[in-house]
Structures are given as C-alpha cells and as structure tokens.
Amino acid sequence: xxxxxxxxPEMSVQEAETVTLSCTYDTSESDYYLFWYKQPPSRxxxxxxxxxxxxxxxxxxxxxxxxxxxxxxxFSLKISDSQLGDAAMYFCAYRRPTGGGxxxxxxxxxxxxxxxx
Amino acid sequence: DTGVSQDPRHKITKRGQNVTFRCDPISEHNRxxxxxxxxGQGPExxxxxxxxxxxxxxxxxxxxxxxxxxxxxxxxLEIQRTEQGDSAMYLCASSLGPYTGELFFGEGSRLTVL
Numbered sequence: 767x768x769x770x771x772x773x774x775p776e777m778s779v780q781e782a783e784t785v786t787l788s789c790t791y792d793t794s795e796s797d798y799y800l801f802w803y804k805q806p807p808s809r810x811x812x813x814x815x816x817x818x819x820x821x822x823x824x825x826x827x828x829x830x831x832x833x834x835x836x837x838x839x840x841f842s843l844k845i846s847d848s849q850l851g852d853a854a855m856y857f858c859a860y861r862r863p864t865g866g867g868x869x870x871x872x873x874x875x876x877x878x879x880x881x882x883x
Numbered sequence: 884d885t886g887v888s889q890d891p892r893h894k895i896t897k898r899g900q901n902v903t904f905r906c907d908p909i910s911e912h913n914r915x916x917x918x919x920x921x922x923g924q925g926p927e928x929x930x931x932x933x934x935x936x937x938x939x940x941x942x943x944x945x946x947x948x949x950x951x952x953x954x955x956x957x958x959x960l961e962i963q964r965t966e967q968g969d970s971a972m973y974l975c976a977s978s979l980g981p982y983t984g985e986l987f988f989g990e991g992s993r994l995t996v997l
Contacts, residue, residue, distance in 0.1 A: 770925075801985075803988075808990075809990060810886075810887075810988045810989055810990040810991070811926075811974070811988040812988070813985050813986075816985065857925050857926070859925075871916075871926075871928065871986060872928075873925030873926050873927075874925050875923065875924055875925050876923075876924075876925050
C-alpha cells in the first residue's frame with residue numbers, strides 16, 4: 767500500500783519569505799500523480815499544485831513550485847513571497863493514474879503553516 | 884455551479900442516534916468520494932461512486948455506515964447507532980472521469996457524538 771509522510775507537523779515563516787514543506791512517499795508504481803492541497807481553517811480543501819510522475823519538469827503555479835525527486839520519492843512544496851493568506855494546513859497526496867477508490871488518493875498527515883506578519 | 888456542497892455543516896448527536904449527511908457534487912462530475920478526517924490527520928478514504936454505482940468501500944466503512952448515490956447525482960452518507968469514535972469531519976469530493984487528477988472538495992460536515 768502507498769504511504770505518504772509529512773515529517774513537519776508545523777512550519778512558521780515570515781511574511782514575504784520563502785518556505786519549503788517536505789513530503790516523501792512510498793510506492794512500487796512507476797506512473798502516478800502527486801498533489802499538494804491547502805485547507806484553510808474551516809474552509810474547503812483546494813488544490814495547490816499537481817505533478818505527473820512521468821514529467822521530469824517540476825510543476826509551477828505562480829508563487830508555488832515543487833521539487834520532485836522521483837528516485838528519492840520526494841515531493842516538496844516551495845512557497846515564495848509568503849502571504850498571510852497562505853496560512854493553512856497543507857496536505858501532500860498521492861494517486862495512481864487508474865485510481866478512484868481506496869487506492870486512489872492517499873494523504874499525508876499535513877503540515878500546519880503559520881505566516882508571521 | 885458553485886462547487887461541491889455538503890449539508891449539514893455541523894451535526895451534534897447523542898451516541899446511538901442515526902445521522903445522515905448529504906453531498907451535492909459539481910453537476911457534470913460523475914465520480915463522488917467520501918472521506919473522513921479526524922483532528923490532526925489527513926483525510927481517509929471511505930467510499931467512491933462512479934455515477935450511481937458504489938465501486939469501492941474502505942475497511943473503515945463498518946456495517947453501520949451506508950452510502951447511496953441515487954440517479955448518479957447527490958449522495959447521502961448515513962451512520963447508524965453512532966459512537967463517539969465516529970466524531971470527525973466527513974468530506975465529500977467529486978471529479979470528472981476518466982481521471983483528470985483533481986478532486987474538488989466540499990467544506991465538510993462536522994459530526995460530534997456526545
């Protein structure tokens with residue numbers, strides 16, 4: 767079974783600075799998807815960024831980028847120019863391409879990101 | 884369409900009572916998922932529908948839990964004879980199949996069992 771590990775329960779960063787959230791995963795598959803989801807307090811979870819395992823190029827979405835190391839099974843999220851609105855729980859998630867269901871989306875335990883003004 | 888909606892947002896009940904949650908997915912999405920999230924944990928998969936067919940259930944979904952998606956539209960999740968361990972946030976998500984990568988989540992239904 768796939769597992770996703772987020773080793774940082776909480777991270778704190780000064781506004782406008784850069785922060786990196788770590789994620790490692792375990793899988794025997796060669797083709798899969800990785801995601802970072804953001805869950806603000808009392809609000810719905812939204813997708814931040816997505817990476818297809820077959821793509822070597824790291825995904826980027828505005829201030830958010832990933833460092834995908836397939837051999838190391840590592841998938842970190844970098845947030846540049848941190849803003850107060852970035853404060854949230856961040857979840858790393860793994861999904862098989864033929865997924866849906868129990869072997870579909872597997873989440874880590876999350877990292878609580880605090881933005882210091 | 885404003886996204887996935889869930890009702891009620893909060894439910895407090897006494898142990899042993901039955902509760903039902905409703906999820907309305909994004910209208911064109913044929914896949915619907917239920918997840919459970921407890922404090923300090925990531926969401927855990929419960930069950931999944933493709934249209935009206937319930938294709939997979941997690942071992943977390945005991946016999947007290949039942950989910951339906953009549954006509955492939957909205958879905959309900961019923962918990963019978965609630966226990967304190969059922970206290971959690973129940974999240975619904977939908978996606979457009981075949982798989983496109985992203986799940987769209989609702990805001991969740993928080994259950995407190997006293």
